[in-house]
Amino acid sequence: MNITRENIDALNAVVKVDIAKEDYSDKVEKILSDYRKSANIPGFRKGHVPMTMVKKQYGKAVLVDEVNKLLQDALGKYLTEEKLDVLGNPLPKPQDDLDWDADAFSFEFELGLAPEFEVDLKSKKAITHYNIVADDKMLDNQVEHIRKQYGKIVSETEVSKDSEITGVFANEEKAINNSTTITLDKFKGKATEKKFIGAKVGDVITLKTKGLFKDDHDLMTFLKVSHDDAHGLDVEVTFTITEINSRELADLDQELFDKLFGKGIVTSVTELKEKIKEDSEKQFAQQGDQKLLNDVTEYLVDNTKFDLPAEFLQKWMQTAGETEMDAEQAKEEYEKSEKSMRYQLIEGKLIEKHNLQVSFDDLKDHAKEMIKVQMAQFGQTNSSDEELEGIAARILSNKDEVKRLSEQLMSTKLLNLYKSEANLKTKEITYDDFVKEFYS
Structure with missing residues (x-):
């Protein structure tokens, strides 16, 4: 067997693999001999089929299979030994006139070679590494959120600015029918808020989905529409109010601190904020x-x-x-x-x-x-x-x-x-x- 390479340029090469009869003949003969021992051909006892008949029936297929195995193995070893850094896989050149009745075969493969280059991590202009911090406003909001989350729910007769409103968003055409709880700060613009202020249980409020929320992705949460539908959704929906509640804020006491972080780990509002800051x-x-x-x-x-x-x-x-x-x-x-x-x-x-x-x-x-x-x-x-x-x-x-x-x-x-x-x-x-x- 002989393998040669022609470099077309720095990024492309052609590898030629020449396979001679002595490279494959012993292996092919052994496989055909094994076939002969187990071949079941009508008119012949098992193990007594003439070799000429075995070769006629199986010879070409065995030859093709063994030459291809030999070819792939040799090509793989060559790439490893030559330490060629190839991209993708070697591409065999088409050979429409390949004669499998010949004794010797030649195959050519195109190679895509990895380029030579150096990597410089030292950019002329410095790249910014952002140190993201929790400021006082965020900490105050988080404390407020915790007090609401653990506060007592109080039923209300009508919607106020801080109400938690439970109801059903619906639109028959888009098959929207989702029960959810929402607060007015989720909506974009004062006009929507005004529609809700003073509303009572049983009231039906009509809304446009375009620009309804500060974040369009909230359409996925509150209307249960898909991500694709959420972007650019422009239909009319109704919201039927089923429940109105407010929350009495939880006291910032030791009972709440222990509930949040375990007994005695946080003992003051200052420590609470420090803990929130650290975790955030x-x-x-x-x-x-x-x-x-x-x-x-x-x-x-x-x-x-x-x-x-x-x-x-x-x-x-x-x-x-x-x-x-x-x-x-x-x-x-x-x-x-x-x-x-x-x-x-x-x-x-x-x-x-x-x-x-x-x-x-x-x-x-x-x-x-x-x-x-x-x-x-x-x-x-x-x-x-x-x-x-x-x-x-x-x-x-x-x-x-x-x-x-x-x-x-x-x-x-x-x-x-x-x-x-x-x-x-x-x-x-x-x-x-x-x-x-x-x-x-």
């Missing part, structure tokens, strides 16, 4: 980190310049998926996924350069921490290490879970790399301002 900012840190990860990714893709073997990749995409694509569809798919491909190459370069690895111990420790957090949410805070080990083992026996956790851990390792190596500046921002700036 832990969650905000995750959002700030995700924003940083997204921003550094964007910077790297935009500023790490290299070419891709676009023509090869589009050709490969035509047959790589579950359903085949024509050239135009492959081109569209390539254009949609090019950015993702570029980042995968950049990420791979960073992982290799900085030796970022996810070990089994990393996965196990991560799984155990995740389990502890989940169990704590249900009040289980004293699980034994043996119990955690058992649950972690079950999780890590699932390949999909291992893949998901590995990706999470690698993302964390990359984030830590960016924090230590990238040109960053820290900016403190309140949660409300962060949401307005990036998600409104």
Whole structure:
């Protein structure tokens, strides 16, 4: 067997594999001999079928199968030994005139080669890492929310500004019929609020869905419409009031503090706010980190310049998926996924350069921490290490879970790399301002 490579350019190559008769003949003969021993052909005793008949019936199929196995094995070894960093998979060149009656065969494969490039994490302009904080306004709102949540429900005869209104949103055409409880601060604009103020149980209020809520996604919550329907929904709905309540705010006393955090952990309003601030900012840190990860990714893709073997990749995409694509569809798919491909190459370069690895111990420790957090949410805070080990083992026996956790851990390792190596500046921002700036 002989394998040669012709480099077309820095990103494309053709590998030629020449297979001679001596490369496959012994294996083919052995398989045909085994067939002969077990072949069931009318007119012949088992094991006494003439070899010529076995070859006539099975020879071509066995030859094709063995040559293809030999070809794939040889090609795989060659790519590994030559340390060729290929994109996609080798594409066999069409051979309409291949003669399987010949003794020797030649096959050619197109290769798309990964580009050579360097990754520079030190951007000229510093990338902002947002430190999201809970300000006094937010803390006061959270305390108010807690007092309402644990307060006493009081029935009212008519709607006031702070009422909790239970009723049914309905629209026959859109099959909307949802019972829900809502407060007036959810609505957008004073006009809707005015329709409710003074209303009584049994009253029916007609509303337009367009611009009804401050956030259109609330249509999904209160009207139970789909995400797609929520955007741009412009119909008339009725709201039939079935119940009106208000809440007497709960006292900020030790009984409430113990109910929220456990006996004696919080003993004053000041400590309550400190606890809320601490818990909130832990969650905000995750959002700030995700924003940083997204921003550094964007910077790297935009500023790490290299070419891709676009023509090869589009050709490969035509047959790589579950359903085949024509050239135009492959081109569209390539254009949609090019950015993702570029980042995968950049990420791979960073992982290799900085030796970022996810070990089994990393996965196990991560799984155990995740389990502890989940169990704590249900009040289980004293699980034994043996119990955690058992649950972690079950999780890590699932390949999909291992893949998901590995990706999470690698993302964390990359984030830590960016924090230590990238040109960053820290900016403190309140949660409300962060949401307005990036998600409104």
